[in-house]
Amino acid sequence: MKKAPLSRRDLLLGFTGIAVGGAVATAVGLTFRSQIKKLVGLPGTPQDRTLPTYDDGWLLTEQEWAAFQDADTAVTSDILEVRDNVDIPGGDYDELKVSSVQECVTACEQDSSCKAFTYARASHSDSGKRRACWLKSGSTGTPVTGDSRYVSGRRDGW
Amino acid sequence: MFVNIREIQIEKYDVIVAGSGLAAYALVKRLARGGKSALILESGMLEYDGTLQEDFTTMFGRGHFDAQYWPLHWGRMLGGTSAFWAGWCTPLTERNFRDWPISRKDLDPYYLLAAGYLRRTDAFLTYDKPFVPGFDYRPLSAEPALNLNSEPDLLEELSLADIALTTTLKELHPSDDRRSIDAISIYTPDGPDMLVKLREGQTVVLAAGGVGNAQILLSSSSESGQAVGNEEDQVGRYLMEHPHFYNCARILASADHILPKLPEDFGIAIPAVAPDDALYDQLGSIDLSIELLDSDVDLDDPVERFLVGNFTTPPIAYELNVRSEMPPEAENRLKVAEGHDPAGLRRLRAICYIGTDTFRAVDSALEFLSDTLVEAGPSRLAIRNEEIARNVTGGGHTMGTTRMGDSPRTSVVDRDCRVHGYGNLFVAGSSVFTSGGYANPTLTLMALAARLGDKISGTS
Numbered sequence: 001m002k003k004a005p006l007s008r009r010d011l012l013l014g015f016t017g018i019a020v021g022g023a024v025a026t027a028v029g030l031t032f033r034s035q036i037k038k039l040v041g042l043p044g045t046p047q048d049r050t051l052p053t054y055d056d057g058w059l060l061t062e063q064e065w066a067a068f069q070d071a072d073t074a075v076t077s078d079i080l081e082v083r084d085n086v087d088i089p090g091g092d093y094d095e096l097k098v099s100s101v102q103e104c105v106t107a108c109e110q111d112s113s114c115k116a117f118t119y120a121r122a123s124h125s126d127s128g129k130r131r132a133c134w135l136k137s138g139s140t141g142t143p144v145t146g147d148s149r150y151v152s153g154r155r156d157g158w
Numbered sequence: 159m160f161v162n163i164r165e166i167q168i169e170k171y172d173v174i175v176a177g178s179g180l181a182a183y184a185l186v187k188r189l190a191r192g193g194k195s196a197l198i199l200e201s202g203m204l205e206y207d208g209t210l211q212e213d214f215t216t217m218f219g220r221g222h223f224d225a226q227y228w229p230l231h232w233g234r235m236l237g238g239t240s241a242f243w244a245g246w247c248t249p250l251t252e253r254n255f256r257d258w259p260i261s262r263k264d265l266d267p268y269y270l271l272a273a274g275y276l277r278r279t280d281a282f283l284t285y286d287k288p289f290v291p292g293f294d295y296r297p298l299s300a301e302p303a304l305n306l307n308s309e310p311d312l313l314e315e316l317s318l319a320d321i322a323l324t325t326t327l328k329e330l331h332p333s334d335d336r337r338s339i340d341a342i343s344i345y346t347p348d349g350p351d352m353l354v355k356l357r358e359g360q361t362v363v364l365a366a367g368g369v370g371n372a373q374i375l376l377s378s379s380s381e382s383g384q385a386v387g388n389e390e391d392q393v394g395r396y397l398m399e400h401p402h403f404y405n406c407a408r409i410l411a412s413a414d415h416i417l418p419k420l421p422e423d424f425g426i427a428i429p430a431v432a433p434d435d436a437l438y439d440q441l442g443s444i445d446l447s448i449e450l451l452d453s454d455v456d457l458d459d460p461v462e463r464f465l466v467g468n469f470t471t472p473p474i475a476y477e478l479n480v481r482s483e484m485p486p487e488a489e490n491r492l493k494v495a496e497g498h499d500p501a502g503l504r505r506l507r508a509i510c511y512i513g514t515d516t517f518r519a520v521d522s523a524l525e526f527l528s529d530t531l532v533e534a535g536p537s538r539l540a541i542r543n544e545e546i547a548r549n550v551t552g553g554g555h556t557m558g559t560t561r562m563g564d565s566p567r568t569s570v571v572d573r574d575c576r577v578h579g580y581g582n583l584f585v586a587g588s589s590v591f592t593s594g595g596y597a598n599p600t601l602t603l604m605a606l607a608a609r610l611g612d613k614i615s616g617t618s
Contacts, residue, residue, distance in 0.1 A: 058461045058540040059528040068464050099460045122460050131460065 065123070072121045073151060075101045079109045080117070080153035083143075087150040088118045091140035096133040101151050104133035108153065116140055118152040125149065159314055163199070163322040163346060169357045171197040171320070173614060174342065176327035176374060177366035178202075179238025180600055181586040183306060183313065184275055184607040185363060190318040192615020198319060199344065201326040201501065202235035204310060210234055214326075217369070218495045219508035223399055223552050228508055231554035232369050236313070236323065237306030239367055240600070242554065245303030246428060247276060247601040248296070249283050253438060254445060254595035257486070259564045259573040268605035275604060276304050279423040287418045290530045292437040295418050296447065297427040298598065324348075326501035330362065330378040330386045330583065338581045339386070345501035356582070361614055365586040365607065368397075368556025369506065372492050372589060375560065375570070375577075377503045387560070387577040392570050394492035394506070396558035398484045398594045401512050406545035407448075407478035407524050410455065410465050411537040416474065417450060432596070433523060440526075444519035446482035447596045448527070453477040461540075468536040478539075480520050480546075481553060481596050484512055488568075492559055512550060520546055555599050560589040575610045586610050 060068065073084050082105065093113070098104045101119045108114040116136040120129040129149075143152065168174070173189055175182045178200035186196040201214055215229035233239040249269050252262040273280050282299035289295040306312055313321055328351065329343040339362055344352040356362070364371040372394040379385040387393050409415070417429050430449045433441060453475040457463045466473060484490075495507035521541070528539035563569025566578040571590050577583040586607040588599040 057542075058465070058538055059525070059532070060461070060465075060538060061532060064465075064468075068461060071464060072460075099458060099463070 069121065069123050072101055072123065075105050075151070077105050077109060077153065080105060080155055081157055082151065082153040083145075083158065084151055085146055085148045086118075086152040087144045087147045088116050088136060088152045088154075089141035089144065091116065091136035091138070092134045093137050094135040096135070098131055098133045100131075104151075105153060107133060108135055108155070111135060113137065115156065116152065116154045118150050121149055121151065123149075159320055161197075161320045161322050163325045163344060163352070164349060166197075166320070166322075168197065168354050169360065171195050172359070173197070173361045173363055174327070174356075175199065175363045175365050175586075177238055177364070177370060177587070178236050178306065178313065178321060179233070179365060179367065179587075180240045180243075180275075180304065180306065181365040181603050181607040182238070182363075183240075183304075184272060184604040185365060185586050185611045186313075186316055186319040187275065188271075188608045188611025188617075189615050190316055192612065192617040193318075194611075194615045195318040196320075198313070198321045199325045199327050200236055200238070200321060200323050202233070202238075203323055204236050206233075206235045206241060206307070214499045214501070215369075216499075217506045217508060219510070221490075221508070221510040222401070222512045222550060223508065223510045225508065227552060228369055228556060231552075231556055232367050233307075235307055236310055236321070237308075239554075240303065240305055241307035243303045243305065243600060245276075245301055246598045247273075247278070247282065247299040247301075248447075248597045249605075250595045250597050250602050251445075253435060253443075254483075254593060254597070256443065256593070258592040259562060265602070265605045265609065268609045269601065271608045272601050272604035275608075276601070277301065278425060281421055281424045282427070285420070285424060288434075289417070289431045290415065290527070290534065292434055292526055292530055293431040293448070294434050295429075296432045297420060297424070297429050298447070298449075299424070300426045300428045326503070327362075327364075327366070327374060328377065328501040328503055330374065332378070332386050332580070336386075336389070336579060339583050347500065351502070359582075361582045361584065363584045363586050363610070363614070364560075364589075367587060368559055368589045369492060369508075371585050371587055372559035373503050373506055376492070376494050376506070387570050387580065387583070389579070390567050392561065392566070392568065394559050395488045395490075396486040396561045396592075397490045397492055397508060397510050397556070398486055398558040398591070399510065399512075399552040400481050400555045400594060400596055400598075401484055401516055401520075401550050402553050403480040403482070403520055403546050403550055405477055406480055406520070406542050406549075408453070408540045408542070409450070409476040409478065409531070409537060410462060410469075410473045410539075411476065411531070412469055412473055412535055413471060414535060415531070415537050431527075433526075437523070437526060441519040441522055442515055444483045444485060444516060445595045446480055446520060446523055448523065449479040449481070450476040451479065465536070465538055473536070478524070480524070482516055482520050483594055483596050484516055486558055486561070486593050487511075487513065517546060517550075553598065555588065555594070557588040557591040557594045557599055560585045562590045562592045574613050575606065584610055584614065
């Protein structure tokens with residue numbers, strides 16, 4: 001028996017089926033991957049890894065480190081709009097070593113040429129950068145979000 | 159009293175001692191008690207002389223302790239290296255004698271004698287209090303040093319001992335059967351070398367320091383290939399130091415961890431804790447001492463400032479210095495090298511590396527101490543990796559180059575400090591240590607020398 005030629009409608013349905021199937025497969029795959037990451041701790045990109053930085057220096061409990069890192073975020077400013085886990089690249093005109101993020105915020109507030117700042121947390125994986133405070137002019141690069149090593153702020157909004 | 163070697167009858171002395179340091183001092187004290195006279199030969203002068211020191215002690219070397227290091231603790235003057243000594247003392251403990259042919263009990267009476275010579279009470283010899291689980295409080299005694307260089311009277315008042323300065327024992331001549339020393343060669347800068355035939359019953363004791371004792375033996379090889387005492391290639395081997403790790407850790411502590419108060423007769427003390435026997439075993443039987451020095455809370459350190467908030471009363475702070483044992487290794491050694499010193503003694507090369515086991519033991523001990531503090535409450539410890547891994551130094555404690563043991567195949571002297579096989583040749587000093595523990599060696603080398611004095615005079 002001779003097959004009837006595929007109608008335009010059959011073709012469209014077929015393409016839609018492939019597209020929907022692909023989307024479902026992708027969604028399932030992504031979900032599976034994130035679940036697997038949680039289950040076996042696959043390394044992600046360097047930015048979203050929390051490195052155990054407490055091997056050199058104070059040997060604290062995990063809870064103490066978490067509390068210490070939280071304290072490293074708690075900051076307020078009337079002048080600057082501060083965002084957690086953001087790095088602003090470039091535009092540095094000064095680099096300070098500070099003992100807290102608040103100190104970095106204050107340094108930027110008091111200098112009218114400081115349009116933005118980025119602070120490297122005390123838990124930063126690179127011990128040379130820990131508690132560094134970069135004061136920045138207006139011409140900075142595009143902010144990188146989701147990087148837990150940094151806290152940044154802008155004078156004229158984001 | 160002081161004598162000129164060229165104007166005296168050397169055969170009248172019972173014992174000839176090379177070196178005038180605290181080993182010689184403890185030795186001749188006991189010899190005199192047994193009625194034996196002694197002639198002490200010292201290369202140096204009454205006072206320190208930089209040129210003389212350099213001429214005699216220049217050497218070669220590589221490793222964690224190099225050519226510049228050892229001469230700093232090989233003094234050429236009256237009193238020898240005691241001239242540079244800070245006076246810190248603590249005995250080896252029972253466990254430190256694990257590899258020795260003798261035990262702590264053999265030395266106990268001589269530790270008492272040595273403490274007396276050093277003008278201290280015996281309180282520090284046995285003091286031991288629990289500190290935290292795993293660690294005992296074992297402070298070091300730090301009374302002023304007995305310094306023969308600044309107190310020459312101490313040696314002069316020894317009735318049966320004479321001292322010849324700028325006089326060097328440069329060579330030992332063995333008998334044909336190598337059962338004794340027949341003669342010795344002596345150098346002074348003001349005349350030809352003297353060949354001195356030893357009379358029956360005359361004894362030689364090397365007390366020329368951890369490097370010097372091996373040097374005299376290794377230089378005594380003119381008649382035949384093998385140097386005296388080196389028939390099994392053991393002289394100079396098992397060279398040891400005490401690796402010191404200064405400011406390698408820090409503690410922020412609650413009042414629970416204030417150190418116990420010491421009895422008054424302990425005298426000046428350096429506060430320190432040592433692992434208990436169980437932890438010592440876990441550390442691979444490498445002994446160590448953690449010095450706890452009072453410090454101020456550092457509010458510039460954000461973590462420390464954060465931690466202060468965890469204490470109900472203001473915390474105290476300690477800076478930690480660790481001194482550790484360095485297990486004896488045959489490949490850490492002194493060897494004969496190119497050239498000679500002014501007396502004609504061979505120049506030496508030192509090869510001395512600290513092993514991984516030592517670094518690991520220090521790190522593990524600090525980590526264990528940290529865990530103990532975390533379990534007990536708010537006290538916390540910081541480890542400075544850099545100070546452990548890279549900034550290690552020594553304590554000026556040269557040990558092990560004429561090692562004590564029962565077998566001539568793995569040692570140079572026997573349990574009586576007699577060079578294996580030689581009836582009239584002995585060694586005094588830290589060079590006979592079989593292993594070094596962490597204890598500053600002076601007290602132990604004096605105890606061993608006092609014991610040797612009794613052995614030689616037949617009173618023990």
